[in-house]
Amino acid sequence: MMRLIFLGAPGAGKGTQAVNLAQTWQIPHISTGDILRQAVADKSPLGIKAKSYMDGGELVPDSLVIALIEERLSQPDTRMGWILDGFPRNLTQANSLGTLLQRMVQPCDRAVYFTVETEALVERMLARGRKDDNGETIRRRLEVYQEQTTPLVDFYRQQGCLTQIDGNRSVEEVTQALYEALKPTVG
Numbered sequence: 505m506m507r508l509i510f511l512g513a514p515g516a517g518k519g520t521q522a523v524n525l526a527q528t529w530q531i532p533h534i535s536t537g538d539i540l541r542q543a544v545a546d547k548s549p550l551g552i553k554a555k556s557y558m559d560g561g562e563l564v565p566d567s568l569v570i571a572l573i574e575e576r577l578s579q580p581d582t583r584m585g586w587i588l589d590g591f592p593r594n595l596t597q598a599n600s601l602g603t604l605l606q607r608m609v610q611p612c613d614r615a616v617y618f619t620v621e622t623e624a625l626v627e628r629m630l631a632r633g634r635k636d637d638n639g640e641t642i643r644r645r646l647e648v649y650q651e652q653t654t655p656l657v658d659f660y661r662q663q664g665c666l667t668q669i670d671g672n673r674s675v676e677e678v679t680q681a682l683y684e685a686l687k688p689t690v691g
């Protein structure tokens with residue numbers, strides 16, 4: 505049983521590491537970014553509402569994202585644990601998640617914070633070339649991250665569940681560091 509939150513700037517490698525770990529541990533990888541991109545591609549009511557925010561590098565409104573997480577965490581496949589990738593992204597979302605997990609009697613085990621230099625973040629996003637990986641949107645996403653998401657580092661540190669990983673290294677080296685850091689938690 506392992507319940508993890510992955511924190512980090514856009515392009516920090518949260519998704520890359522989450523896919524890998526979820527496969528190894530056979531627990532669901534819940535990426536709000538992936539769910540929102542799928543909703544946009546499907547032109548669902550959620551996708552139609554989310555699209556302009558995502559294209560502009562802004563956060564999608566909390567009420568929409570919190571509702572989708574609440575629904576996803578109520579699915580039976582989450583009983584053996586989960587990795588939340590890209591959620592929470594601000595204090596409102598973090599507080600809602602705290603309340604939700606308390607209600608479900610499911611504490612979060614670890615918040616894993618991936619740190620990467622800004623220059624490398626920009627390089628990685630430009631190389632990935634997703635629709636929201638263009639100069640102007642990247643700049644805005646990094647600003648939003650600084651303003652809204654970085655307070656979560658202290659939030660989880662104060663709760664005593666923060667694990668920091670240097671994400672400046674290769675994918676394999678970061679994976680190795682992640683397993684090492686989580687070992688004591690897994691027992």
Ligand code: B4P
Binds near residue numbers: 517519562628629675
């Ligand atoms: P996300 O989908 O969460 O996008 P991200 O933060 O850019 O990706 P990540 O950190 O996972 O990077 P990745 O592993 O892919 O969000 C997109 C948008 O959705 C947001 O801007 C927002 O609008 C909306 N959204 C999502 N969640 C929300 C929420 N909770 N509330 C409101 N809005 C929300 O890595 C990036 C690239 O680097 C890849 O190409 C990868 O191959 C490469 N890479 C990874 N690790 C590497 C390494 N160690 N070395 C070299 N390259 C590496």
